[in-house]
Amino acid sequence: MILLTSREAEELDFKVMNKWKIKEETLMETAGSKAVQIIERNINLKNKSAAVLCGSGNNGGDGYVAARYLKNLCVDVVILENGHMEKQGQTSKHYRQIAEEMNIPFVYINNEKELKEQLFNKDILIDALIGSGLKKTLNNEKIKLIEVINEYKGTVISLDIPSGLSGTDGQMKPVCVNADYTIAMGTLKRGHVLYPGVEYCGKTIVADIGYPYIETEKYPVKIFTETEAEKTVPKRNRITHKGKNGHIGIYAGSYGMEGASLLAASGALYAGAGKISLNVTEKVSRSVKGKIKEVMVTALEDGEYFTQKSIEAALEKAMNYKTIVLGCGIGRNEETQKFVKEILTRYDGKIIADADALYAIADQHINLSECKAKLILTPHVGEFSKLTGKDKKEIERNRIDEAIRYAKENKVTVVLKGFPTVTADENGNAFVNTTGNAGMASGGSGDVLSGIIAVMNAQIENTLYDTALAVYMHGKSGDILLKEKGIGYTASELAQTVPYVRKMSENKK
Numbered sequence: 001m002i003l004l005t006s007r008e009a010e011e012l013d014f015k016v017m018n019k020w021k022i023k024e025e026t027l028m029e030t031a032g033s034k035a036v037q038i039i040e041r042n043i044n045l046k047n048k049s050a051a052v053l054c055g056s057g058n059n060g061g062d063g064y065v066a067a068r069y070l071k072n073l074c075v076d077v078v079i080l081e082n083g084h085m086e087k088q089g090q091t092s093k094h095y096r097q098i099a100e101e102m103n104i105p106f107v108y109i110n111n112e113k114e115l116k117e118q119l120f121n122k123d124i125l126i127d128a129l130i131g132s133g134l135k136k137t138l139n140n141e142k143i144k145l146i147e148v149i150n151e152y153k154g155t156v157i158s159l160d161i162p163s164g165l166s167g168t169d170g171q172m173k174p175v176c177v178n179a180d181y182t183i184a185m186g187t188l189k190r191g192h193v194l195y196p197g198v199e200y201c202g203k204t205i206v207a208d209i210g211y212p213y214i215e216t217e218k219y220p221v222k223i224f225t226e227t228e229a230e231k232t233v234p235k236r237n238r239i240t241h242k243g244k245n246g247h248i249g250i251y252a253g254s255y256g257m258e259g260a261s262l263l264a265a266s267g268a269l270y271a272g273a274g275k276i277s278l279n280v281t282e283k284v285s286r287s288v289k290g291k292i293k294e295v296m297v298t299a300l301e302d303g304e305y306f307t308q309k310s311i312e313a314a315l316e317k318a319m320n321y322k323t324i325v326l327g328c329g330i331g332r333n334e335e336t337q338k339f340v341k342e343i344l345t346r347y348d349g350k351i352i353a354d355a356d357a358l359y360a361i362a363d364q365h366i367n368l369s370e371c372k373a374k375l376i377l378t379p380h381v382g383e384f385s386k387l388t389g390k391d392k393k394e395i396e397r398n399r400i401d402e403a404i405r406y407a408k409e410n411k412v413t414v415v416l417k418g419f420p421t422v423t424a425d426e427n428g429n430a431f432v433n434t435t436g437n438a439g440m441a442s443g444g445s446g447d448v449l450s451g452i453i454a455v456m457n458a459q460i461e462n463t464l465y466d467t468a469l470a471v472y473m474h475g476k477s478g479d480i481l482l483k484e485k486g487i488g489y490t491a492s493e494l495a496q497t498v499p500y501v502r503k504m505s506e507n508k509k
């Protein structure tokens with residue numbers, strides 16, 4: 001499902017009206033009527049009273065249409081208006097007139113006190129004040145109205161997007177309606193899924209208003225939905241064998257951080273790897289050997305961490321693997337970083353570079369475009385800041401575009417972890433993930449993800465989809481655990497839950 005900025009949403013409306021000749025009237029009629037269908041499915045409207053707050057833009061136009069359908073359902077409706085109504089477009093005016101002719105009462109709201117009076121005793125407020133046409137920051141009058149809405153105890157349903165919320169960056173300008181439901185018209189906007197916007201939308205439901213699919217699918221940023229997961233999940237046929245399901249090579253762990261290597265291996269194991277080889281140093285191997293029976297452990301060199309001494313052995317072993325995980329818990333010694341550099345520049349398969357490997361890339365100034373390997377980098381915001389030299393806040397403000405920019409510039413796939421995780425590829429396409437929860441912010445969770453990414457990339461053949469699927473599965477495992485156990489579930493449990501998620505997606509195929 002596509003995810004748009006407000007500007008893209010405006011551009012899409014323009015294309016749909018001018019290229020596809022679907023009239024604005026049709027779009028607005030569909031938007032308002034679909035909104036009421038959705039409301040009816042979610043709320044009992046019997047004997048209810050509702051106020052529809054309309055602004056002067058097309059969001060208000062959707063509101064007039066919704067008011068008509070609510071009235072048809074015998075809801076006691078009043079239309080409240082605020083804004084420069086004289087600037088209203090023809091289509092909104094047209095639907096306003098119909099509502100007037102139906103004898104729906106209209107009240108112009110001059111200030112917050114009047115709004116408060118009108119909302120008293122109303123069960124429902126439909127917020128059609130401002131949609132994706134929000135410009136800059138709200139004026140004082142609108143701020144005060146929104147504050148009244150946020151004190152109101154009834155059910156608030158925002159049309160398209162909560163008024164005051166930016167569809168582009170998910171920021172409040174500087175306040176926004178705190179909705180119980182948001183009915184997104186035609187498509188999701190970034191503001192619906194980015195933080196803090198997502199916290200103000202309540203339950204977000206997309207109303208299909210008839211945008212032609214071939215026009216919408218061209219947009220490069222999408223949400224990785226359950227449907228995508230079902231389509232992407234690798235299907236295994238009966239006559240398969242372990243050699244077909246991907247031999248995963250993991251180069252991870254150092255003395256004191258042995259667990260990271262085991263967690264990456266568990267991620268790969270439970271995601272369904274054919275074979276897993278864990279490459280470590282002698283000292284690490286003593287504590288990891290035998291911990292996971294299915295994993296083959298090799299000590300590449302003596303000592304506590306990787307150095308250039310084992311580079312030839314490491315590269316020789318790498319010839320056997322379908323994908324490689326590099327970096328979890330390997331430490332940041334200069335010699336280890338040189339080991340990472342050699343692998344990245346000489347190996348020509350697919351590498352999932354995580355954690356300390358990302359530090360090596362930054363500290364050793366590794367030029368990614370000179371790497372032979374096809375790279376998937378999995379930074380969290382701190383590691384991404386190290387890679388890009390950008391401030392963490394700046395990255396967070398624009399995590400989707402930052403991930404895309406880096407992926408394109410360096411010709412790599414990036415998984416920018418956090419809320420929400422963004423998987424971007426070198427062609428400028430990206431998937432935003434909406435599974436996962438705060439319980440996953442614990443040590444080892446990233447190591448598990450690296451293992452899952454390695455397996456999906458070994459079993460399917462489209463790096464962006466494979467990687468986004470792995471991110472989806474990892475988050476979904478967390479969601480299952482949050483529901484069943486609550487915060488405090490472990491990274492090992494995250495890995496162990498992956499087969500259930502895989503099964504859920506497979507069964508629906």
Ligand SMILES: NC(=O)C1=CN([C@@H]2O[C@H](COP(=O)(O)OP(=O)(O)OC[C@H]3O[C@@H](n4cnc5c(N)ncnc54)[C@H](O)[C@@H]3O)[C@@H](O)[C@H]2O)[C@@H](O)CC1
Pocket residue numbers: 013014017024027028031055056057058059060062083084129130131132133134135136137138139142159160161185209
């Ligand atoms: N063809 C279309 O254009 C369609 C539009 N649709 C609806 O129309 C909306 C977009 O319509 P518009 O582009 O007319 O814009 P909006 O109606 O979202 O917003 C414009 C209104 O908000 C006011 N406003 C904007 N920023 C403000 C600020 N900082 N302080 C105070 N007032 C501010 C403007 O003065 C204007 O009255 C969508 O969100 C959706 O609900 C849907 O009906 C689908 C079709």
Ligand SMILES: [K+]
Pocket residue numbers: 059127128129130131158159160161162163
């Ligand atoms: K709105």
